[in-house]
Amino acid sequence: MRSRARTMAPGRVLFTLLALLLPTGASATASATATGPLSVVTPRPQEMSRIGADVHVPSRVRLVISDGVDRPTRDLVTSVLRGAGASRIQDGPGPKLTVTVGRIADPRVARALRAAGGRVPGRLPAEGYALAAGRGSVALAGADPDGTYCAAQTLRQLVSGHRAIASVPVTDHPLKAGRERAALREPRPYARLLAAAPERIRAGVADRGFVAECAPWLDALSLWGRAFERTLDALGARLDGHDAQAARWFAEAAADARRAGEIRTIPGETRPEGPVRIADGVLDTFITQAPKRPSAQAPKPPEPSKRLYLPPLGLVTLG
Structure with a gap:
């Protein structure tokens, strides 16, 4: 499988990312011990306990x-922490919660993992990671950059509510480079770019009036990105046999897509006027059909682009 660093290169068409709709099935194990059920995490980690x-x-x-x-x-990671309730994220001492992110070969990261209640695996294959949350700290340790990114995706799913992260140690690595698993891993960085792009665009444009004029496109882009992420979560849950959770996430994705489709341009500000068009014919179709089609029938999608045309901003590079 190609590394995420290589697939992040600009490609041909934004949003032509997936036409792969995954089959149901289940593999690997996760256990819950004490204090209630665990969050559903996809792909299902090989080791996870409360x-x-x-x-x-x-x-x-x-x-x-x-x-x-x-x-x-x-x-x-920053987005996850802000979503969990952190309003100020700093690199110096002082806060009661410390989150450490890095390669497991880094002694500082390994110490942070143990301090949070996790263990350092004797051998961690490529794309593998270990994560721990507990004792007032969180540590994400990857075997390589892809593994560290997978740990961040798991952290996102461990946020159990406002200001709460499930207290667990997690260890995982790919059991096989199957088409279904690869199809879920590769587009996640692009889905995150889409969801995070509006905030970065707003922060990077000095003309606040211009940003206000672009608000409908930015709002729609954020919703489409979030719907894309939730659809990937749902497909992973279905692949792991969590059909009820998959149905809930599919419903969340559909709600976000519906809201995005209802956003309209500001009258008199741009031409043409009417509904904001961002995901027509590709991403919207994928999100609509994902819950309905159990098998992958389409060819491998082309590499996506990080460049997006957003009237009236013009061509925008995401990332």
């Missing part, structure tokens, strides 16, 4: 990023 009460996410969080962590991983 070790205590949920970790509280305060308003201020210390984020320690070691060498070799790429920007998509850093952005995803």
Whole structure:
């Protein structure tokens, strides 16, 4: 399988990412011990167990990023922490919660993993990771950049509510490079780029009036990105045999897509006027058909682009 770093290169068409609709099935194991059920995580980790009460996410969080962590991983972890309730993320001491992210070969990351209640595996294959949340800290340790990114995706799913992260140790690595698993892994960085792009565009454009004029496209893009992420989550849950959770996530994706489709341009500001068009014919079709078709029948999608045309911003590079 190609590495995520290579597939992040600009390709031919944005949103022509997936036409693969995955079959049902289940493999691997996860266990829950004490204090209630665990969050559903997809792909299902090979090892995951509860070790205590949920970790509280305060308003201020210390984020320690070691060498070799790429920007998509850093952005995803930051987004997860903000979504969990952290309003200020800093790299210096002081906050009650410390989140450490990096390669498991880094001694600082390995120590943070143990301190959070996790274990350092004797051997961690490519794309593997270990994660732990507990004792007032969280650690994400990857065998390589892809593994660290997978750990960040798992952290996103472990947020159990506002200001809470499930207290668990997790260890996982790919059991096989199957088409279904690869089809879910490869587009996740693009889905995150789409969901996070509006905030980055708003922060990077100095003309606030211009940003306000672009608001319908930015709002729609955020919803389409979120719907894309939730659809990937649902497909993974279905692949792991969590049909009820998959149905809930499919419903969330459909609701976000419906809201995105209802957004209209600001009258008199842009031409043409009417519904904002971003995902017509590709991403919207994928999100609609994903819950209905159990098998992958389409050819492998072309590499996507990180360049997007958003009137009236013009051509925008995501990432």
